[in-house]
Amino acid sequence: MxxxxxxxxxxxxxxxxxxxxxxxxxxxxxxxxxTEEVSISDALGRVLAEDQLSTVDVPPADNSAMDGYALKIADLAAGGRLNVSQRIPAGTAPLPLKSGSAARIFTGSEIPLGADAVVMQENATAGESDGQQWVEVTEVPSVGNNIRRQGQDIRTGQVVIPAGMRLQAHHVGVLASVGVSQVRVYRxxxxxxxxxxxxxxxxxxxxxxxxxxxxxxxxxxxxxxxxxxxxxxxxxxxxxxxxxxxxxxxxxxxxxxxxxxxxxxxxxxxxxxxxxxxxxxxxxxxxxxxxxxxxxxxxxxxxxxxxxxxxxxxxxxxxxxxxxxxxxxxMGAGNVAANGFSVEVGFSRPKAISRQEYLRVQLQDGRAVLGASQSSGVLSSSVMAAGYLVVPPNQVVEEGGRLMFIPFSEVMN
Known part of the structure; x- marks a missing residue:
């Protein structure tokens, strides 16, 4: 049997x-x-067979990190109020900033030529007089405040994901962010x-x-x-x-x-x-x-x-x-290690054994505690467990001591 x-x-x-x-x-x-080429929609869990390089900068131009007002700080020296000369929704190309004015801008919108900072809308008061919109700055920014620079995330020609990477959701998202639609993966x-x-x-x-x-x-x-x-x-x-x-x-x-x-x-x-x-x-x-x-x-x-x-x-x-x-x-994966971390042990076992043991344990308040039977024939003990507590050979387990813990999330996918 x-x-x-x-x-x-x-x-x-x-x-x-x-x-x-x-x-x-x-x-x-x-x-x-x-190898074979697949759509990034079907690439989850597959292993890249070649480096993926970006053909674009991300972001492709300076853009705003906040909803607020784009302006040139030097223009604030004449006073705290600036006329609003344009409105820049995300996805539209701005006009150059008119001297002595501000531009209403939104998160992700491209910074107009001539602006060197963005004031958060929380640090500004907006109003209108005689049909002209204006804004008063209540907290003067520094040059570059709230601006995401072109290529701040990814530069053209940069390796965004190396060969040998097993693709997860965030990898696929990065590939999409540089316009990649197809990738070469191992069979x-x-x-x-x-x-x-x-x-x-x-x-x-x-x-x-x-x-x-x-x-x-x-x-x-x-x-x-x-x-x-x-x-x-x-x-x-x-x-x-x-x-x-x-x-x-x-x-x-x-x-x-x-x-x-x-x-x-x-x-x-x-x-x-x-x-x-x-x-x-x-x-x-x-x-x-x-x-x-x-x-x-x-x-x-x-x-x-x-x-x-x-x-x-x-x-x-x-x-x-x-x-x-x-x-x-x-499958071609480069990194095959399961990552673990040290945890406090919430039980003791005075008898050491000669083999390295993998105990199915739960985590309670950050401490490893034994669940059900540790018999090799009892699979149900894994159902409520969070992962493996690794006990090296010939080592006594002491309550309050620390041992390596490998979460099931590291080895079950």
Whole structure:
């Protein structure tokens, strides 16, 4: 039963540290070469294949940062009142500023030639006499006040987004701000997902004695879709060596990468390791991580395989911490690190373990507190959790101490 193996801690000096495993995984990546051009409307989550340069200045001309009045400060020396000679709504080209006058101006409007400052409307009093509008300045500005200079944000020829960036909403907004409508991105990574275990039943079907619903297939599929991968196959593999070999062989013909769950431990019904070695090679197996010790990496017919454990919480942890960076780098992404920050620990655990542990925790008033069971078979503990508290190997957890926290928002998309 591939999804039922325990993840208990036992001294095992041969286990590979998490940091070393991640370095070795990233060193195995073959960078993508196939690219395609897509609309920026469809570019969210895609990885840029080439630097994006601006062909315009942003803003394209000096403009106002406030609603108010554009004027030349020297004109205020003759008195605080100036006639209003023009009105400049956003999107219209201004006339040169008439000497000794002010221009009514609005946020984003182009500054008229001859003006050197904008007075906020809160610092001015407007009126009208004999059909002529005027303004009195109550607080004299300095040269350049409330003016956004041409090219202040972006200059023509500047790299606005470098190659290797995985595009998020703000990146797309910047591309739009310089007039880019199409971008060249790397082709989507095709990933096959296989779950092993005769006990697995797909949701919607009745459970027979000894069976469990297959959550791993859906967890992995959802995580892959969040990364922008193309899931080309997802199936349950029978617990036989020949069945596992056949499924892996078919997956290697269809996908750029294969992800399995279960079958990588040492039980009699665990066939993934043997099936991989029969059709390729295993490069990495058994890590000093909890949960997720049985994780494996290798190749089947030249295609990389990430062998995740069978326990649902271990699947989540090993995908987030190890598989995700590998997949992102394989998609052409430059920065694949998950950013974390130090938090105060709101519980204690006097017993240290020999593996690096990823505890699913909640944050309460900025302190990390344990939620539900931390068993590797309990996926529900992730539902109310905010992220992972990282406990280094052989370290006692002390209440009031500080440890690294990785938010789920960093590893779930």
């Amino acid at each position: 591939s999804s039922q193996h325990s993840d208990c801690d036992a001294p095992a000096p041969q286990l590979m540290p998490v940091g070393e495993a991640l370095e070795r995984l990233l060193a195995e990546v073959t960078l993508p070469v196939a 989507r990574l095709k990933v096959a997902v296989l779950a092993t275990g005769d006990e697995l039943v797909m949701p919607g079907n009745p459970l027979e004695p000894g069976q469990i619903y297959n959550s791993n297939l859906y967890t992995i599929r959802g995580l892959l879709q969040g990364l922008g991968c193309e899931v080309v196959d997802s199936a349950v593999v029978e617990d036989t060596l020949e069945g596992t070999k056949a499924a892996l062989r078919q997956a290697s013909e269809q996908a750029d990468c294969i992800i399995t769950s279960g079958g990588v431990s040492v039980g009699e019904e665990d066939h993934v390791k043997a099936a991989v070695e029969a059709q390729g090679e295993l490069r990495l197996w058994k890590l000093a991580i909890k949960p997720g010790k049985p994780m494996a990496f290798g190749y089947v017919n030249g295609k990389p395989l990430l062998g995740l454990p069978g326990n649902p919480a271990a699947v989540l942890v090993t995908f987030n911490i190890l598989a995700r960076p590998f997949l992102l780098r394989s």
